[in-house]
Amino acid sequence: MTSLNEMVVVLKGFILHEGKVLIVQRANDDEVGGGTWELVGGQIHFGEDLEAALLREIQEEVGLDVTVERILYATTFQTHATRQVVILTYLCKSDHHEVVLSEEHIDYCWSIKERVRELLPPAILHDFERNDVFSLEEWV
Numbered sequence: 001m002t003s004l005n006e007m008v009v010v011l012k013g014f015i016l017h018e019g020k021v022l023i024v025q026r027a028n029d030d031e032v033g034g035g036t037w038e039l040v041g042g043q044i045h046f047g048e049d050l051e052a053a054l055l056r057e058i059q060e061e062v063g064l065d066v067t068v069e070r071i072l073y074a075t076t077f078q079t080h081a082t083r084q085v086v087i088l089t090y091l092c093k094s095d096h097h098e099v100v101l102s103e104e105h106i107d108y109c110w111s112i113k114e115r116v117r118e119l120l121p122p123a124i125l126h127d128f129e130r131n132d133v134f135s136l137e138e139w140v
């Protein structure tokens with residue numbers, strides 16, 4: 001019997017430029033999480049390398065060429081009964097701050113910690129706390 005369960009792997013970039021992290025706001029008409037703020041990134045394609053997938057997603061969503069430094073944390077959750085997401089979040093550095101958004105997002109913000117605490121949803125903030133992301137010395 002074929003399983004109807006789905007497992008997706010999502011790569012996210014914690015992109016820093018001059019001490020601030022880039023967060024983006026999903027389009028309001030997005031069926032999942034419309035209007036909410038998140039890190040840049042998306043699903044790996046079958047057969048793709050992790051870093052290549054991350055660089056592709058970052059280029060597609062915000063038009064930046066970044067340097068990937070290291071993995072910060074991995075997390076997983078179910079979006080509904082038959083769909084589980086595994087998220088790998090990587091520290092990245094950008095030499096530039098000029099962002100070109102795709103149709104997926106309607107706004108962006110290079111953010112200090114205080115702003116991130118105001119804008120990101122509790123689930124992501126919880127993962128930041130659990131994985132000491134707020135202690136990153138490169139982040140203002």
Ligand SMILES: Nc1nc2c([nH]c(=O)n2[C@H]2C[C@H](O)[C@@H](COP(=O)(O)OP(=O)(O)OP(=O)(O)O)O2)c(=O)[nH]1
Nearest residue numbers: 010012033038039041042043075077087123124127
């Ligand atoms: N709990 C938790 N949720 C997170 C984290 N990072 C993160 O983006 N999310 C949420 C926000 C997104 O709604 C969701 C999955 O990311 P996504 O929207 O880019 O994935 P997707 O399936 O749409 O991928 P794609 O179509 O854009 O390729 O996970 C995190 O660290 N912890």
